[in-house]
Amino acid sequence: MSKKYYGGCDVGSTYTKCVIIDEDGKIAADTTMKSKMNAEVSARLAMDETIAKIPELKGPEDLAYLIGTGYGRNKVPFADENISEISCHAMGVHVTNPNVKAIIDIGGQDVKGIAIDRDGTVKNFAMNDKCAAGTGRFYEAMARAFEMSLDEFSRLSLKAKNVIPITAQCTVFAESEVITLVGEGKKMDEIAAGIQMSVAKRCFVMAKKSGATESITLTGGCAKNIGLKEAIEHVLKLKVVELDTDPQLMGALGAAEFARQKASAKEA
Amino acid sequence: MKQKIKNKGKSFVEWLKYGDKEIGHLYKGGLASTRREFRGVKDTMVDYVNWLKIWGVMMAFTSKAPYKIARGFFTYRWMPSYLGVPAFVDRNSMGLRGNMLKICHENFRRVVEAGTVYIANMMIADTRFGDGDEELSKKIVLFDEMTMSQIMGGFPNLIGIPYQLMPVFLVSEIDQLICIPYIDAIESFGLPSDTCPVPTSEAGAAVLDAYPLMGSCFIASTMPCDGSVMASSYQERRFKIPTYPLCFPVRYHDEDVLFSGVEDIKGCIKFIEEHTGEKWSWDAYFENMKRYNEELDLEMERWAINKTNYPQIFGSTSALYREFAYQIDGGLDPRTLKTYKKVNAIMEDGYEKRLPITRHHRYRAIVWSCPSHYYANFPSWLSACWGITVLADMEMLNYDKPLNVEDEDEAFKDLARVYSRMVMRKHTNGGYENVLPELWKVVEEYNADIVIMYQHVACKTMVGLQGLFDEQARERGIHLIWVPHDLMDPRTVSRKEMRQSVNRYMEAVMGATPVDPSLVDFDDERTW
Numbered sequence: 001m002s003k004k005y006y007g008g009c010d011v012g013s014t015y016t017k018c019v020i021i022d023e024d025g026k027i028a029a030d031t032t033m034k035s036k037m038n039a040e041v042s043a044r045l046a047m048d049e050t051i052a053k054i055p056e057l058k059g060p061e062d063l064a065y066l067i068g069t070g071y072g073r074n075k076v077p078f079a080d081e082n083i084s085e086i087s088c089h090a091m092g093v094h095v096t097n098p099n100v101k102a103i104i105d106i107g108g109q110d111v112k113g114i115a116i117d118r119d120g121t122v123k124n125f126a127m128n129d130k131c132a133a134g135t136g137r138f139y140e141a142m143a144r145a146f147e148m149s150l151d152e153f154s155r156l157s158l159k160a161k162n163v164i165p166i167t168a169q170c171t172v173f174a175e176s177e178v179i180t181l182v183g184e185g186k187k188m189d190e191i192a193a194g195i196q197m198s199v200a201k202r203c204f205v206m207a208k209k210s211g212a213t214e215s216i217t218l219t220g221g222c223a224k225n226i227g228l229k230e231a232i233e234h235v236l237k238l239k240v241v242e243l244d245t246d247p248q249l250m251g252a253l254g255a256a257e258f259a260r261q262k263a264s265a266k267e268a
Numbered sequence: 269m270k271q272k273i274k275n276k277g278k279s280f281v282e283w284l285k286y287g288d289k290e291i292g293h294l295y296k297g298g299l300a301s302t303r304r305e306f307r308g309v310k311d312t313m314v315d316y317v318n319w320l321k322i323w324g325v326m327m328a329f330t331s332k333a334p335y336k337i338a339r340g341f342f343t344y345r346w347m348p349s350y351l352g353v354p355a356f357v358d359r360n361s362m363g364l365r366g367n368m369l370k371i372c373h374e375n376f377r378r379v380v381e382a383g384t385v386y387i388a389n390m391m392i393a394d395t396r397f398g399d400g401d402e403e404l405s406k407k408i409v410l411f412d413e414m415t416m417s418q419i420m421g422g423f424p425n426l427i428g429i430p431y432q433l434m435p436v437f438l439v440s441e442i443d444q445l446i447c448i449p450y451i452d453a454i455e456s457f458g459l460p461s462d463t464c465p466v467p468t469s470e471a472g473a474a475v476l477d478a479y480p481l482m483g484s485c486f487i488a489s490t491m492p493c494d495g496s497v498m499a500s501s502y503q504e505r506r507f508k509i510p511t512y513p514l515c516f517p518v519r520y521h522d523e524d525v526l527f528s529g530v531e532d533i534k535g536c537i538k539f540i541e542e543h544t545g546e547k548w549s550w551d552a553y554f555e556n557m558k559r560y561n562e563e564l565d566l567e568m569e570r571w572a573i574n575k576t577n578y579p580q581i582f583g584s585t586s587a588l589y590r591e592f593a594y595q596i597d598g599g600l601d602p603r604t605l606k607t608y609k610k611v612n613a614i615m616e617d618g619y620e621k622r623l624p625i626t627r628h629h630r631y632r633a634i635v636w637s638c639p640s641h642y643y644a645n646f647p648s649w650l651s652a653c654w655g656i657t658v659l660a661d662m663e664m665l666n667y668d669k670p671l672n673v674e675d676e677d678e679a680f681k682d683l684a685r686v687y688s689r690m691v692m693r694k695h696t697n698g699g700y701e702n703v704l705p706e707l708w709k710v711v712e713e714y715n716a717d718i719v720i721m722y723q724h725v726a727c728k729t730m731v732g733l734q735g736l737f738d739e740q741a742r743e744r745g746i747h748l749i750w751v752p753h754d755l756m757d758p759r760t761v762s763r764k765e766m767r768q769s770v771n772r773y774m775e776a777v778m779g780a781t782p783v784d785p786s787l788v789d790f791d792d793e794r795t796w
Contacts (some may be wrong), residue, residue: 084775084776122776125773
């Protein structure tokens with residue numbers, strides 16, 4: 001095999017993402033798939049699918065180095081080592097856009113604010129992993145209450161002229177509050193705007209706690225939620241930096257970049 | 269082949285000398301550790317002898333009143349938890365070798381020894397079964413466990429017992445699960461579940477009738493928060509003995525309010541005299557406080573050594589002993605001074621030889637805010653897993669001036685000063701400058717790299733300052749690691765989750781690799 005490849009496998013609570021990069025750090029293949037109950041199975045399926053996209057590779061053992069990350073990082077059997085998703089998101093964003101100084105990462109089951117140092121390492125972070133409020137799970141519950149797909153729901157708030165505040169932080173209580181508001185005949189788009197605003201405020205707290213103040217981007221699955229992005233911009237009073245690469249892949253990309261750096265350091 | 273054999277031989281010799289490198293597997297699973305840590309031949313001997321001494325102290329305790337103590341084991345749910353004392357000392361000596369191991373054992377043995385005396389007196393005087401020693405019971409003055417013991421220095425014929433110390437406060441450091449029934453009991457009476465677990469557990473213990481019945485009177489205190497008002501009201505109803513509430517001024521730095529504290533002290537002394545028939549003795553008080561001052565000198569020496577590049581004591585070994593000597597013993601028992609002298613001699617020896625505090629020492633740390641009871645040995649884990657050496661703890665940095673032992677008026681003033689600065693009160697009362705700017709001062713004095721910031725989730729006093737802590741730490745470039753906990757209720761935030769907070773920060777921000785990877789993640793939710 002003439003070229004060397006490096007892998008990153010991010011086993012998240014909702015989605016598993018894999019990225020393979022080449023010696024220059026360019027993405028050669030990637031995969032995003034729904035996580036299975038078993039993290040090991042998720043990792044294997046996602047990696048097999050990614051590897052299949054590069055004809056030179058037969059299996060994970062052909063990768064020069066592979067790093068596992070995400071909540072299921074200890075369950076990636078073919079990983080050479082694992083690194084926390086906080087570090088990987090920071091590195092992924094850094095290699096995508098070195099000017100970004102902070103991240104709000106909204107995953108399936110937690111929200112993080114991450115401040116990035118000049119070399120892509122983590123300066124500080126804050127996270128909420130105690131409840132589902134403001135996470136992907138929260139959005140799933142809200143979309144269910146609206147009887148819409150996540151994509152439809154994410155665009156709904158863009159049409160709203162007013163914002164109906166959602167007072168409950170807890171996913172369960174917020175869902176019943178939303179159902180009550182819908183029952184009262186309140187406008188759906190305005191309720192949706194209230195939901196986006198409540199999540200944005202939660203993200204603001206995480207960002208502030210981690211010391212993130214400028215040049216912020218969004219990562220994780222919820223970064224694709226346009227309504228949320230707009231609400232965050234409104235709350236933070238700044239423009240969120242858009243990344244050229246899929247923001248959901250940042251963890252896996254960061255892991256692959258770490259793999260590349262570590263392999264180079266070993267060779268040196 | 270020869271090289272392989274040579275390497276194996278070398279690592280075997282190293283093992284004999286320094287012992288186990290990975291110890292995580294010893295602390296998971298059942299109540300106690302799966303086996304004792306092997307610390308190398310020499311240190312294992314030191315550890316083993318001291319382990320026997322702890323059992324010796326406990327055996328000596330049971331011999332004081334075998335029947336009544338045995339009955340106590342079947343009456344009070346907290347009594348069997350004290351069988352976990354050796355395991356508690358094990359956890360606090362996790363990964364220790366050399367001088368620090370000896371220091372740890374000396375300090376903890378003295379605390380255990382004092383604890384056994386309290387329990388023995390409680391069991392002997394307990395009137396619950398109709399055969400309590402009434403003479404002894406009359407001599408006992410019960411204190412809220414947050415209250416200092418120094419006043420009892422003037423009553424040499426009386427015995428002061430911090431009432432909730434043994435049934436609730438200390439035992440919750442030994443057995444992480446012990447307070448759960450207390451908390452559930454009082455919450456089922458309607459107490460909101462976000463109240464601080466200290467007064468919650470104390471009130472719950474009263475509801476579950478977990479206190480032995482004795483004493484001539486009770487001295488309550490203003491703890492750092494309003495939760496104590498609730499606990500005191502429950503307790504007074506259960507104890508049914510005269511209560512004197514010590515209520516010191518909150519703004520204790522202001523010398524204009526000192527007279528109020530002095531009046532409170534005088535009132536308390538008068539109250540004890542009235543209810544026990546004993547007279548306050550200045551001679552006895554001065555004699556006891558001379559000893560307290562001597563202990564204080566030695567404590568100051570410990571602080572001074574720990575501020576150098578060669579600290580010689582760390583973590584709970586240091587903090588719990590200081591809190592015990594300052595608040596619980598208060599200079600009354602000569603054995604506390606003896607232990608101070610012995611430990612300081614070991615520390616001085618280590619300092620003169622420039623010995624590193626542990627083989628894996630990497631970071632200098634301060635712990636701030638109220639520590640978790642159910643994970644009292646958290647600093648031992650920090651050291652063994654990440655090489656973080658906790659040089660000082662907020663709760664041990666209390667009043668550091670000697671008490672007057674010549675002039676009666678001045679002595680009253682000093683008593684008021686020291687009582688106003690009791691453990692958990694000094695930093696959380698009297699204005700934010702006692703907790704926020706004070707931290708940065710301590711960080712500078714100890715040249716610390718890291719602050720382990722305990723985030724007691726039920727403490728409303730500290731919540732308001734979190735943002736300021738974050739902001740000011742960032743400005744100063746200090747690594748502030750928030751460690752959430754719920755003081756006495758491991759169901760809210762488990763030990764594992766507490767460790768996870770540090771693991772995440774060390775990996776993501778510090779880019780550190782653990783000293784002992786086996787301690788990063790292990791399951792100890794059912795252990796003592």
